[in-house]
Amino acid sequence: MVHTITAAVLLLCSLLPACTGAEKNIAGSTVLVFKHGKIAGDPHLLRQLLDRFESENPGIKVRDETLPASTDEQHQFYVINLEGKSSDFDVLSMDVIWVPEFARAGWLRDLSHLLSGDERTDFFPGPIGAVTFKDRTFAIPWYIDAGLLYYRKDLLQKYGFPPPETWQELVRTAHSITGKETGLYGFIWQGKQYEGLVCNALEYFWSNGGDVFRDGDIALTRPENIQALRFMRDLIGTYKITPPLVTTAIEETTRHIFGNGRALFMRNWPYAWNIFEREDSTVKGKVGVSPLPSFGGKMSAATLGGWQLGVNRYSKNPEAAEVLITFLTSRESQKFSALTIGYKPARKSLYRDKELREKQPFIASLFDVFMSARSRPVSPYYMMMSQILQPELSAAVSGIKTPEEALRSADEQIGHIMRGINE
Amino acid sequence: MKRIGFPILLIAMAIYCSGPLLWQCITSLKPESELTRIPPIFPGDPTVNHYISIFEGYPFMRIILNSAIVSSATTLLSLVLGCLSAFGLSKLRVRHKAFILGFVLSVSMFPAIATVSPLHIIIRGLGLRDTWWALILTYTTFSLPLSIWILTNYFQQIPDEICLSARIDGCSPFQTFCRIMLPLSAPGIFTTAILVFIFSWNEFLFALTFTSTPASRTIPVAIALFPGLHEVPWGDIAAASVLVTLPLIFLVLTFQRRIIEGLTAGAVKG
Amino acid sequence: MNKTESGNWFVIPALILLSLVTVYPVLYVFSLSLQRRLLIFDISRFAGLDNYLFLLRDERFWNALKNTVYFSAVSVSLELILGFSIAMLLHRSFRFRGIFRGIVLVPWAVPTVVSARMWEWMYNTDFGILNHILGVKINWLGSPVWALYAAVFMDVWKTTPFVAILLTAGLQVIPQDLYQAAKVDGASGWAVFRRITLPLLKPVILIVLLFRTLDAFRVFDAVYVLTGGGPANTTETLSIYAYKVLFQTLQFGYGATLSVVVFLCVGSISVVCIKLLRRGIR
Numbered sequence: 001m002v003h004t005i006t007a008a009v010l011l012l013c014s015l016l017p018a019c020t021g022a023e024k025n026i027a028g029s030t031v032l033v034f035k036h037g038k039i040a041g042d043p044h045l046l047r048q049l050l051d052r053f054e055s056e057n058p059g060i061k062v063r064d065e066t067l068p069a070s071t072d073e074q075h076q077f078y079v080i081n082l083e084g085k086s087s088d089f090d091v092l093s094m095d096v097i098w099v100p101e102f103a104r105a106g107w108l109r110d111l112s113h114l115l116s117g118d119e120r121t122d123f124f125p126g127p128i129g130a131v132t133f134k135d136r137t138f139a140i141p142w143y144i145d146a147g148l149l150y151y152r153k154d155l156l157q158k159y160g161f162p163p164p165e166t167w168q169e170l171v172r173t174a175h176s177i178t179g180k181e182t183g184l185y186g187f188i189w190q191g192k193q194y195e196g197l198v199c200n201a202l203e204y205f206w207s208n209g210g211d212v213f214r215d216g217d218i219a220l221t222r223p224e225n226i227q228a229l230r231f232m233r234d235l236i237g238t239y240k241i242t243p244p245l246v247t248t249a250i251e252e253t254t255r256h257i258f259g260n261g262r263a264l265f266m267r268n269w270p271y272a273w274n275i276f277e278r279e280d281s282t283v284k285g286k287v288g289v290s291p292l293p294s295f296g297g298k299m300s301a302a303t304l305g306g307w308q309l310g311v312n313r314y315s316k317n318p319e320a321a322e323v324l325i326t327f328l329t330s331r332e333s334q335k336f337s338a339l340t341i342g343y344k345p346a347r348k349s350l351y352r353d354k355e356l357r358e359k360q361p362f363i364a365s366l367f368d369v370f371m372s373a374r375s376r377p378v379s380p381y382y383m384m385m386s387q388i389l390q391p392e393l394s395a396a397v398s399g400i401k402t403p404e405e406a407l408r409s410a411d412e413q414i415g416h417i418m419r420g421i422n423e
Numbered sequence: 424m425k426r427i428g429f430p431i432l433l434i435a436m437a438i439y440c441s442g443p444l445l446w447q448c449i450t451s452l453k454p455e456s457e458l459t460r461i462p463p464i465f466p467g468d469p470t471v472n473h474y475i476s477i478f479e480g481y482p483f484m485r486i487i488l489n490s491a492i493v494s495s496a497t498t499l500l501s502l503v504l505g506c507l508s509a510f511g512l513s514k515l516r517v518r519h520k521a522f523i524l525g526f527v528l529s530v531s532m533f534p535a536i537a538t539v540s541p542l543h544i545i546i547r548g549l550g551l552r553d554t555w556w557a558l559i560l561t562y563t564t565f566s567l568p569l570s571i572w573i574l575t576n577y578f579q580q581i582p583d584e585i586c587l588s589a590r591i592d593g594c595s596p597f598q599t600f601c602r603i604m605l606p607l608s609a610p611g612i613f614t615t616a617i618l619v620f621i622f623s624w625n626e627f628l629f630a631l632t633f634t635s636t637p638a639s640r641t642i643p644v645a646i647a648l649f650p651g652l653h654e655v656p657w658g659d660i661a662a663a664s665v666l667v668t669l670p671l672i673f674l675v676l677t678f679q680r681r682i683i684e685g686l687t688a689g690a691v692k693g
Numbered sequence: 694m695n696k697t698e699s700g701n702w703f704v705i706p707a708l709i710l711l712s713l714v715t716v717y718p719v720l721y722v723f724s725l726s727l728q729r730r731l732l733i734f735d736i737s738r739f740a741g742l743d744n745y746l747f748l749l750r751d752e753r754f755w756n757a758l759k760n761t762v763y764f765s766a767v768s769v770s771l772e773l774i775l776g777f778s779i780a781m782l783l784h785r786s787f788r789f790r791g792i793f794r795g796i797v798l799v800p801w802a803v804p805t806v807v808s809a810r811m812w813e814w815m816y817n818t819d820f821g822i823l824n825h826i827l828g829v830k831i832n833w834l835g836s837p838v839w840a841l842y843a844a845v846f847m848d849v850w851k852t853t854p855f856v857a858i859l860l861t862a863g864l865q866v867i868p869q870d871l872y873q874a875a876k877v878d879g880a881s882g883w884a885v886f887r888r889i890t891l892p893l894l895k896p897v898i899l900i901v902l903l904f905r906t907l908d909a910f911r912v913f914d915a916v917y918v919l920t921g922g923g924p925a926n927t928t929e930t931l932s933i934y935a936y937k938v939l940f941q942t943l944q945f946g947y948g949a950t951l952s953v954v955v956f957l958c959v960g961s962i963s964v965v966c967i968k969l970l971r972r973g974i975r
Binding site: 063065066067077080081086280 | 455539540543544547552631632635636644647648
Binding site for chain 2: 703708714798805897931935
């Protein structure tokens, strides 16, 4: 017995020298650590890009480290590390809604000097607005996303309907077609209690002329917002073109359903398109894409998404990090990413690029959507607002509360926070 | 009636316990296009692509090694410290025994999410970031309450006379511990070992926070890294879950025999 | 029972490790809970008991507490009953008993996140196997009525083996001659169970109850992956709320307060459990 214990202790001791973490400097060169969420698709493509960077910048090596795909987990990782003033990574990839928050908390390096006047205008206005805080720039847009309407163009053609431009048209079209085709949901979207629900809901609010704020004051209880939210609920309850399962659906859930040919309309981000056009896709060639509908006479609206690159304030190699960011957000790199990984560029000029338009004709049609994409409130307190909105919107969509109750409650709570800010 | 009842209950229990995992097995063999469709329940065109893809382009072997080492070391350390403490608490004089047990229990009372930040600071301060030791220390600490309580209870059930007679024979407390207590409490020790091992194997939050590269990453974190931002590769996840659970089941089956052996010995003495 | 030797040296190693690793975090959390720390508002100041007073008025906290209590109570009860049944089933000697014991551990062996994803997959309204077998189209995870039960059932499935294996080990230690003697005396099965099995199992039941309740009350990963706390916060447990406050809204002070409250709740429950069951031990 004693022998076993001794052996065990010796074994444990032998683990001591093991694995003391990676070195920060390989023979004199600077090592940058680039943290980002999992790359959709082949991770080698990003590595190729980084290798090109290393060859153009001898003396800098880049180690890219992936974080879990869940945006919550990425946010949590950054919060734990940045709050603990960690210098373990230099460049980070952020969701568009995190930048003001991180900037306010003092975790990001000021990058205003990286974007000259001309450069600024080359990027879409939405992302630029989202990375600017108190007139300083804290991140550079990497790639962009916005909500789109997907539809089965084969079915619309079969029954002689054009892609709907108003929500009422969409309801009528869906009613008509689902009455004639079996096993088809009318319209699916993301209704689970998470950030995606806020993205969806805002699209309805905005396309009805409503918004979260008005003249700087919280105005959730505006009639336009209430109407829009009621419409969302009615999709499930009254018009019944949206199945109740939408209250558990995130992007992937809806993508699967639509991809199996089980839905007529879907609201989702551009990424789904690439998947639908794959060889083994059931709906290959049958999918059309258009801007989201609006309420009669008003402007269509899409929620802005996308990811931005920033520099950790506690990084030990800020200059090198800035060089990396400049590289990754350059025209060439963004074009490469668009052609290979499928990330939609944040630079407007690329949408006129001949090669890109040839290889991905889909991209040209996205330009207008991205130009008019609207940001969720750009504020350090957005995450708080979102945490208040999510359960209220979920309650309204599931029918637990009426839209008025839900929005009134959210309005009160957010108002409370805003007062706390000004105190 | 009773004759048939028993096997039926057994089978029902087996299905209840292993059903979902079997379903994962089936899912892992389905080609991508069939994943989200029912019917068919069984893959029309079974494929091992998912199993191949989790090893391809990803150092899964290293990940499995990390998990194996961290879990084994944790179990060992937890058992050693746990057995020692349990022996002291159950067979020897220790002041404030109730207080100690309460303190030990209270370690498990904080939500993990609250302690992860300060612990992270400690780990970084010690320079243990992205090493096995960060996880081993953390897991041992958080598995000690369970170890100590289970083992203390187990040791208590072993009659004091046995230890007393050993002392009369001239054994020191430590010798009594090694030669008498440990062999007698084999069932309790193996039970604890299994629980601690599984706990370390499957722990996620601390593993996610304390590791950053495949150098020390463990399996649950690796699985969490599978999904793309919007794409969830259900097939790959299913394959990984099957692969990851099999070693545990194998381990358990092996230990099962030891438990039964130890039990028959214990029952005779008891 | 003369215990004259000091057991201090045996206990000290474990205590040292526990103290070293947990003292700083615990102090950190307690002190944070007394602060108002919101980096995004540029606030970091001592606030005394303000956070706790706010908590008492916080509706979302009470909702989370209610969900957590409900979840724990139902979960632990079901696990005890099921775990006990399984332990009794596996107590008898029969061929392949070892294999069945292995099978019983399967749910416990699956990583929590994997298990949650698996169940999310099975609960899917459209192509989930559950609806397929039952022939219905219930919106398990999206219905305010069903979501919490769905989470409970998943948790019960996952952690029943823990109960079963501990109770099995406990059952095996009961000396056979006690049962022989009872048989000779002509005692019925139920009487044997009540008078012999249960009392002798009380210590193990206490441990099971304690640790299961501790874990159920602090549940996070499983429910968060399954439902994210929705729909409409009907499955938001205390840990999920604390997580959102801490890591989503960066309210470090209030998040710490919530954690302390969880600690206090769990501590009280433990004290009650121990007092209740201690009467049965020795």
